[in-house]
Amino acid sequence: MVSLTSARTVRAAAPSRPPLKTGRPGAGWAIPGLVFFGVFALLPMAGVVYLSLTSWDGITAPQFIGWHNWSRFLGDHQIVQSTIVTAILLLGNIAVQAPISILLGVWAAGKQRNRAVLTAIFFLPLLLSTAATSVMWRQLLDPNFGLPSKMSWLFFGDQNMLGTQAGSIVCLIAVTSWQFVPFHSLLYQGAARNVPETLYQAAALDGAGRARQFFSITLPLLRNTIVTSTTFMVVGGLTAFDVVLLLTNGGPGTDTSTLPFTMYQTAFVTYDYGYAAAVATFLLLLATGASLLLVRLTGYTKMTSTQEGL
Amino acid sequence: MKQRPNYFAGLATFIWLLIIGVPLYALINTAIGPQDAYSQNGPLTLPTHFTLSNVTTVIQSGFLGYIWNTILVSTATVVLVLAFSIPISFAVVRGSGWITRGVFRVFLLGLAIPAQAVIIPLFLIINQLGLYDTLWGVILPTAAFSMPVSVLVISGGMREISSELYEAMALDGARPARVLTTMVIPLSRSSISTAGVFAALQAWNGFLFPLIMTQSNSTKVATLGLYNFVSTYSANIPALLAAVLMSAVPILVVYLFARRALVAGLMGAGGK
Numbered sequence: 001m002v003s004l005t006s007a008r009t010v011r012a013a014a015p016s017r018p019p020l021k022t023g024r025p026g027a028g029w030a031i032p033g034l035v036f037f038g039v040f041a042l043l044p045m046a047g048v049v050y051l052s053l054t055s056w057d058g059i060t061a062p063q064f065i066g067w068h069n070w071s072r073f074l075g076d077h078q079i080v081q082s083t084i085v086t087a088i089l090l091l092g093n094i095a096v097q098a099p100i101s102i103l104l105g106v107w108a109a110g111k112q113r114n115r116a117v118l119t120a121i122f123f124l125p126l127l128l129s130t131a132a133t134s135v136m137w138r139q140l141l142d143p144n145f146g147l148p149s150k151m152s153w154l155f156f157g158d159q160n161m162l163g164t165q166a167g168s169i170v171c172l173i174a175v176t177s178w179q180f181v182p183f184h185s186l187l188y189q190g191a192a193r194n195v196p197e198t199l200y201q202a203a204a205l206d207g208a209g210r211a212r213q214f215f216s217i218t219l220p221l222l223r224n225t226i227v228t229s230t231t232f233m234v235v236g237g238l239t240a241f242d243v244v245l246l247l248t249n250g251g252p253g254t255d256t257s258t259l260p261f262t263m264y265q266t267a268f269v270t271y272d273y274g275y276a277a278a279v280a281t282f283l284l285l286l287a288t289g290a291s292l293l294l295v296r297l298t299g300y301t302k303m304t305s306t307q308e309g310l
Numbered sequence: 311m312k313q314r315p316n317y318f319a320g321l322a323t324f325i326w327l328l329i330i331g332v333p334l335y336a337l338i339n340t341a342i343g344p345q346d347a348y349s350q351n352g353p354l355t356l357p358t359h360f361t362l363s364n365v366t367t368v369i370q371s372g373f374l375g376y377i378w379n380t381i382l383v384s385t386a387t388v389v390l391v392l393a394f395s396i397p398i399s400f401a402v403v404r405g406s407g408w409i410t411r412g413v414f415r416v417f418l419l420g421l422a423i424p425a426q427a428v429i430i431p432l433f434l435i436i437n438q439l440g441l442y443d444t445l446w447g448v449i450l451p452t453a454a455f456s457m458p459v460s461v462l463v464i465s466g467g468m469r470e471i472s473s474e475l476y477e478a479m480a481l482d483g484a485r486p487a488r489v490l491t492t493m494v495i496p497l498s499r500s501s502i503s504t505a506g507v508f509a510a511l512q513a514w515n516g517f518l519f520p521l522i523m524t525q526s527n528s529t530k531v532a533t534l535g536l537y538n539f540v541s542t543y544s545a546n547i548p549a550l551l552a553a554v555l556m557s558a559v560p561i562l563v564v565y566l567f568a569r570r571a572l573v574a575g576l577m578g579a580g581g582k
Contacts, residue, residue, distance in 0.1 A: 014475075017551065024404050024405060024406060024480075025397070025400050025401045025404055025405050025486040025490070026401070026405065027401060027405060027407065027409040027410055027413075028401075028404070029397040029398070029400055029401035029405065029486070030397065030398045030402065030409070030410060030413045031395060032397070033394030033395060033397060033398040034336050034398065034413060034416070036390075036394055036418065036453075036454060036457075037365060037394075037416070037437070037454055037457050039454075040432065040435070040450055040453075040454030040455075041420055041423055041428070041437070041455060041457075042416070042420075043431070044409075044428035044429075044432045044435065045423060045427075045428055045431075047428070047429050047430075047431025047435075048427060048430060049434075050431075050433060051430060069497070096446065100326075103322065104323075104326065107319055107322075107323060118323060118327065119328060120569070121327065122326065122327075122330055123565075123573070124330065124334060125330060125334075125516050125575075127558045127561050127562055127565055128554070128557070128558050129515045129517070129532070129533050129536075129557065129558075130378060130515055130517060130533075131515075131532075131534075131536050131557075132533070132536055132554045132557050132558060133539060135536050135537075135539075135550065135553075135554050135555045136333065136551060137333070138540070139340075139547050139550060139551060140333055140336055140337075140353065142547075143395070145348065145349060145352055145353070145547065146352070146353065147333075147336065147352075147353065147354070159454075160510030164485075169380075169566035178329070178330075178333070178349050186573065186576050186577050187576075187577065190578070193494060208317065213407045216527040217507035226474050230422075235421075235422070235424060238424060239424040239425070239426045239427075241517075241518060242517040242518065243428055244531075245444070245537075246540070248538060255551065260426040260427075263426060263429075264426075264429075267429075267430055268522065272459065273430055276430060277430050277431075278426045279558065280426070280430060282426065282430070283426060283427040283428070284423070284427035284428070285422070286425065287422050287423070287424045288419075288422045288423075289424075291421065291422040292422075
């Protein structure tokens, strides 16, 4: 993420600051935006932790009930299942989208005319909202009228893909990938264009083939973008909600109820806001944990510019 | 340098073209074809009759009003996000002291907050503010959740401005407001437009906030309209797919006229 790359620049830039005070903005410049962000993002974060300790029907005032929701949470099989489904979707999405996006992005970075035309077409799914994409695919996957009725060979003879848990999970991953691969490949395209041409020329002189060049030059130089793109995928995967609601509605049964979907149902369908807040708190912890872990694993804090030394 | 043709890439991109193209063809073909043709032949036949009846059905249901609401929400979100993020980024990049560094940390942390996780207290806050079932109830949270990315992108852009330029302006005795408007904003234009594109797409795509914060037809946005159509038009698939297609028209227009800016904007989100 830009963020990720910029965080290190802060530290690097700090010591070289001139002592001049004129023209520098005071902290007051940040206050309006900070208050706004505080009210609509930080305050709710504290709120959800508090509400998880209450019983609340959404009409009367929340009643403080201590750890009751949490002890119920720990014994809830639906939560275990939702966590597993969320994890499978998350990993499945990364496994499908990352390789395709990297290959497409690097391919699209080439300056050939036909690539520019095809890239413009590949961009199109990004123009549809997630809701539109999900509604479209729901119809296209219809066992009687949709694609499976015409091309059953492609669906392993199973025309009702959304009728089984495995089929539904495959569909959720496929539809999400269909929509978001264009975005991720765009990130890689931008990054691949920044790889200096001289490196490839030098490698070609040394006799490196196309595959060797890809693995030894392109891929290592894309690492910052890989972190950025994976972060987007992880956060997107943990919060997959609209696609689940519109494509499978958590079904068959509750087989594809992801954590956000379960949270939504508990809160806004059965009006058990207190318990839903406990599920939401868990989701918040997972998301924060995942991004911290990602930062650690990728050595992001030590990350240096890929342009260094060139 | 001459290279042998890349057959692998050729084959792979052809397959990807089918994966992208076939569903889009099915979408358009169904949306502009008559209903009986769809139920008899499915979505993949060659188009025989062109009809606007599906589009008319969708328009009569008030869908254009939903699209208009989406346009209002997206515009207001972009204005709010930029109005707050530009001064914050300026303070983060040029301000001194622990406060401005702390502010940057807050937004870095903010990246990890999923909207789903805080929707319940947010629902309470919007209700308390009397904004339930208004477009502001959608705009304010959408803008707030676009701010982390926006602040990080814009402050990244502002850091690229060399400190000599700042010093020169300071020697001229320019006050912060003047430095910001005459130098910083023009020089970080590209990162500001990246942040704007990102916030606009976020609002355009938004589903959860409208779902929770609004209920009446007058405040319905396009994504939510589609969700409702699924039950209304369960028997009229061509009309449903026409609505899907129509929901993409405004952004398709933007894409046709400002493709370069849109693509560059999204690419910018990947950082350097």
